[in-house]
Amino acid sequence: MFKNVLTTVLIWLTALIVSGVFVWLLSDIVIHGLPRLSWAFLAEAPKNAGRSGGIGPIIISTLSILLVAMVTATPLSLATAVLLSEFTENDSVIGRLVRRSLDVLAGVPSIVFGLFGNAFFCIYLGLGFSILSGGLTLACMVLPILIRTAEEGLQATPDDYRLAAAALGMSRSATLVHLLLPSAAPALIAGLMLGVGRAVAETAALIFTSGYVDRMPDSLLDSGRALSVHIYDLSMNVAGGDTNAYSSALMLILLLLIINSIAMSLAKQWLHRDIVLYE
Amino acid sequence: MKLNGPVKPMNETYTLGPLQIGPPCCDPEPLIRVDNLSLYYGVKPALENVSLDIYKGCITALIGPSGCGKTSFLSVLNRMTDMIPDCRVSGKVHFNGRDLRDLALDVQGLRRDIGMIFQKPVPFPLSIRRNIELPLREHGISKQAELNDVIQQVLQDVGLWVEVKDRLESSALALSGGQQQRLCIARALALKPKVLLMDEPCSALDPISSGVVEDLIQRLRGKYTVVIVTHNLAQARRIANYAGFFWIRDQQRAGCLIEFGQCKQIFEAPAHELTAAYVNGSRG
Numbered sequence: 017m018f019k020n021v022l023t024t025v026l027i028w029l030t031a032l033i034v035s036g037v038f039v040w041l042l043s044d045i046v047i048h049g050l051p052r053l054s055w056a057f058l059a060e061a062p063k064n065a066g067r068s069g070g071i072g073p074i075i076i077s078t079l080s081i082l083l084v085a086m087v088t089a090t091p092l093s094l095a096t097a098v099l100l101s102e103f104t105e106n107d108s109v110i111g112r113l114v115r116r117s118l119d120v121l122a123g124v125p126s127i128v129f130g131l132f133g134n135a136f137f138c139i140y141l142g143l144g145f146s147i148l149s150g151g152l153t154l155a156c157m158v159l160p161i162l163i164r165t166a167e168e169g170l171q172a173t174p175d176d177y178r179l180a181a182a183a184l185g186m187s188r189s190a191t192l193v194h195l196l197l198p199s200a201a202p203a204l205i206a207g208l209m210l211g212v213g214r215a216v217a218e219t220a221a222l223i224f225t226s227g228y229v230d231r232m233p234d235s236l237l238d239s240g241r242a243l244s245v246h247i248y249d250l251s252m253n254v255a256g257g258d259t260n261a262y263s264s265a266l267m268l269i270l271l272l273l274i275i276n277s278i279a280m281s282l283a284k285q286w287l288h289r290d291i292v293l294y295e
Numbered sequence: 296m297k298l299n300g301p302v303k304p305m306n307e308t309y310t311l312g313p314l315q316i317g318p319p320c321c322d323p324e325p326l327i328r329v330d331n332l333s334l335y336y337g338v339k340p341a342l343e344n345v346s347l348d349i350y351k352g353c354i355t356a357l358i359g360p361s362g363c364g365k366t367s368f369l370s371v372l373n374r375m376t377d378m379i380p381d382c383r384v385s386g387k388v389h390f391n392g393r394d395l396r397d398l399a400l401d402v403q404g405l406r407r408d409i410g411m412i413f414q415k416p417v418p419f420p421l422s423i424r425r426n427i428e429l430p431l432r433e434h435g436i437s438k439q440a441e442l443n444d445v446i447q448q449v450l451q452d453v454g455l456w457v458e459v460k461d462r463l464e465s466s467a468l469a470l471s472g473g474q475q476q477r478l479c480i481a482r483a484l485a486l487k488p489k490v491l492l493m494d495e496p497c498s499a500l501d502p503i504s505s506g507v508v509e510d511l512i513q514r515l516r517g518k519y520t521v522v523i524v525t526h527n528l529a530q531a532r533r534i535a536n537y538a539g540f541f542w543i544r545d546q547q548r549a550g551c552l553i554e555f556g557q558c559k560q561i562f563e564a565p566a567h568e569l570t571a572a573y574v575n576g577s578r579g
Contacts, residue, residue, distance in 0.1 A: 182406065184482065195429075
């Protein structure tokens with residue numbers, strides 16, 4: 017009897033602690049960040065090293081870096097996932113090789129990605145400190161997540177679909193496009209969201225690649241400061257920048273929420289549109 | 296439930312023609328000729344030296360215990376064996392004057408001619424309409440009016456039109472098991488196949504649905520050539536014109552064809568003692 021009560025209490029306590037941490041974190045950011053948040057803050061350029069002014073150019077830089085990263089990584093990862101799940105045997109040499117490399121890649125610390133991006137994109141390819149370098153570095157970083165989630169999503173679709181489609185004389189590519197990818201769409205989008213989350217939160221890799229110039233970027237070859245870098249800079253290097261750091265953090269969370277919901281609805285309307293699971 | 300044969304649906308809405316049970320087709324014309332077929336998974340033989348003819352417009356039932364290669368035999372006929380990595384087939388299989396094992400053969404076209412129905416109904420997670428439309432579009436039919444005609448025709452053929460005509464856009468997964476299986480048959484019929492391979496099409500269904508599907512299979516006779524694998528001997532006896540009895544050869548654990556002939560003869564006057572024992576229920 018006593019044991020049961022103790023177990024129940026412990027389970028509730030753990031659940032409370034976990035959600036408590038989340039609520040604390042979020043409310044802290046909202047309480048400190050909300051008062052400064054306004055349309056003007058979102059549109060203006062930072063002044064006085066970010067102590068005053070807004071984060072307009074920084075949002076633009078963040079979105080550009082994210083765009084470069086996702087536009088590069090999504091097709092690559094989708095193609096790799098299709099190769100792994102549809103066109104190679106699970107225990108084939110190439111399958112094992114690619115999967116092992118991805119596992120290693122997923123475990124590489126982001127600072128190492130930063131150094132690699134700096135050496136390869138900035139210096140070797142001559143892209144310099146730029147949004148392009150930053151985006152490409154992030155693309156390398158999110159590849160393992162995107163590929164693995166997409167692969168799992170594809171493998172979770174029933175083999176019966178593949179057999180039935182083949183028996184109807186459908187080509188493998190048509191089966192993939194019309195049945196497997198739409199069926200796996202929720203998993204693909206979930207993976208994409210994980211990737212976006214990781215990319216938008218990245219600081220270490222970006223300091224070395226996209227730099228931290230806080231003016232409005234002219235082009236993808238211009239340096240630009242990402243939101244996460246801005247928050248880091250304000251809270252660590254700029255005395256009196258805390259309030260704006262909070263507001264920027266809040267904006268970062270809002271940005272993620274917005275991107276998530278847009279992606280979800282796009283996926284439902286476009287990729288998943290033919291799928292009707294129940295009436 | 297099935298004492299008086301298959302249960303008929305409430306509305307007689309099939310358009311495939313009347314039921315015809317019993318006598319073998321009077322003028323048997325071989326459509327598929329299988330000669331000395333063997334099949335291996337890796338080095339393990341699954342089927343050895345099978346020779347038989349599949350007659351046009353007839354229902355051919357393949358009976359025998361589990362694991363004796365009946366399903367493997369079916370999957371040779373529409374080259375589904377291609378999808379199994381280390382599967383090897385030897386011997387000759389002729390269909391329409393061509394060897395099915397020809398590597399240059401248009402496999403997609405072949406599968407359009409020789410359709411397949413699986414044990415578990417596999418409707419795609421799409422609307423009822425889209426389930427039939429998707430393979431049709433893949434085979435180059437894209438005019439909506441034509442598609443609609445075919446959809447209505449095949450759904451009527453399988454007796455499903457009355458039941459689903461008002462909810463063509465709703466999910467095929469919401470249909471009952473028997474309806475799903477009939478949808479799968481309709482989907483195969485939409486491609487105008489010459490042959491339908493059925494791998495225990497009734498065994499995952501409840502008795503009533505099973506009866507309805509069995510009824511439907513009998514209506515396919517004459518218009519289509521049907522090869523059906525079944526564990527239900529009574530069903531084979533009721534619907535088939537020809538029957539082949541498969542058995543596992545003891546030393547090698549490989550399946551082989553023991554006897555092939557008219558269904559009546561296989562069940563009433565089997566030539567082989569194993570067949571007799573199996574159809575009487577004393578072995579297998």
